[in-house]
Amino acid sequence: MPRIPPLEPPYPADIQAQFDRIMRGAPPLMLFRVMAGHQRAWGKFGGGSLLDRGPLSLRDREIAIDRTCALNGCEYEWGVHVSTFAAAAELTAEQIRATVLEDSQAACWSEAERALLLAVDALHRRATLGVAEFATLRVHYNEDQILEIILLCGFYRTVSYLANALDLPLEETAARFPARTSCGA
Known part of the structure; x- marks a missing residue:
């Protein structure tokens, strides 16, 4: 469990709508659930406006x-x-x-x-x-x-x-860092 508890479903309608827009039907990430429980932090996080594609490939x-x-x-x-x-x-x-x-x-x-x-x-x-x-x-x-x-x-x-x-637990479906291998391994 993260150091700050995440929101648990059912989510408020406005938060659910934001999760749906960002996650496109997938369950919301733990990071989003923690942040969304704190209106100011969630607003600042979303205000970064970098969750869109932007000018880079x-x-x-x-x-x-x-x-x-x-x-x-x-x-x-x-x-x-x-x-x-x-x-x-x-x-x-x-x-x-x-x-x-x-x-x-x-x-x-x-x-x-x-x-x-x-x-x-x-x-x-x-x-x-x-x-x-x-x-x-x-x-x-x-x-x-x-x-x-x-x-x-x-x-x-x-x-x-x-x-x-926040010591977020790794998402179940997320990749893990590759292991460092030694020569000949």
């Missing part, structure tokens, strides 16, 4: 989200996203593994994806992009996309804080 969006969650040690949100979106984003098993275990320059990524991952890593480590990192990102992404990348990293860092600090 689904693939780029998921790479940024998965990497951000992995860097923050947030298996909860990483697993939800991998289970829900990895196939549609055409992420290979090697790429999914790399979001957790490899650096931004892993051979499984395209040049544009390496620039994206380099930016995600820099934002995580230093909360900024250096001149060269920004220039490399700009080669592959327009201004709206760059802003979306920065916003996604910040939003999913916050989501990671929430899931980790």
